[in-house]
Amino acid sequence: MDNEDLRLAVYRGFAETGRAPELPELAERFGVRPETVRGGLRVLAELRHVVLDDEDRVVMAHPFSSIPLGFAVMGTSTLWWGGCAWDSFALAHLLLDEPDVLVSTRCPGCDRAHAWVVRREAPPAGEQVAHFLVPVTRMWDDVVHTCGHQRLFCGERCVDDWLERSGNERGYVMDLATLWRLARGWYAGRLDRGYTRREPATAAAYLRDAGLRGSFWGLPSDPPDAPGAD
Incomplete structure (x- = not known):
């Protein structure tokens, strides 16, 4: 087992099942000790290919997530957690066997439910906006916090209401078309061997x-x- 084999097993496992492969499962697959897999996952985390929790379980392998962070993404027969607005829209572009995906969430400002059919050909219609709280230079300081605060709102008014209640400072606001363009090719190649950031x-x-x-x-x-x- 090399680290690229391990990376592909994690990513493709997410893509095919909607969940992260567990450490014992990976050890059995490669015929190695769990500690060998644990060491490989830590290397992948250092290279920012995966995010691990305190027990070295895979929390995120962008754009996949093993924990709910505000979004659900439904394909033809598989359900994924969307790690954030960015990652949820990206899944339509990465999962080429899916004709489209249904992205659903709730507005943090007013709790209104929203859903979009996201396709590769063009952005979905809608007046909603995405608000990103953490600037790019600090996104990896606490990546789960960062992803948990890349959310979709009804509009600017709901962003302002949420900022006032939460005490956070305004980050970056974009429309759905810009979010779709951001997500479109960002993760291209992550399911292929030899991917580099x-x-x-x-x-x-x-x-x-x-x-x-x-x-x-x-x-x-x-x-x-x-x-x-x-």
Whole structure:
């Protein structure tokens, strides 16, 4: 067993069943001791391929989650937890055997239920907005907290109501089309052998192409070719 075999087993297990493979299950699959699997998972966590809890169980393997963080994503016959707004919309693009997925959640501002059929061809219609609380430079400080605060709201008014009640400062607000563009190709290749994470410059270019701007994303406020852009 090498770490890439282990990474693929975790990701493909999530994709096929909606859940994370357990440590004993992985040990049996590869014919190794559980401690060998535990060590491999810790390496994958250091490389930010997975997120582990205190007992080295897989909590997240973006865009998959083993815990509820506000979203459910339904395919033809499989149900996944959506780790956040970003990851929930991304599943439609990563799971190519699914024609589309149904993403459901509740507005944190007013508790209203929302659902969208998310497809690869075009973003879903809707006036709702996504609010991301934690800026990109701090997203991995506590990734579960970060993902738990990338939510979808009825609109700006519900964002403002939630911020006032929670005492949080405003983060970044985007419409559904921008969220869909952000999610569309971010996780491309994660189910394939040899996947590597983007270098910072490539990631920044992707975020700009999705329509994101400003210091929240570590980007200039204006397009790179605009007069006065940094």
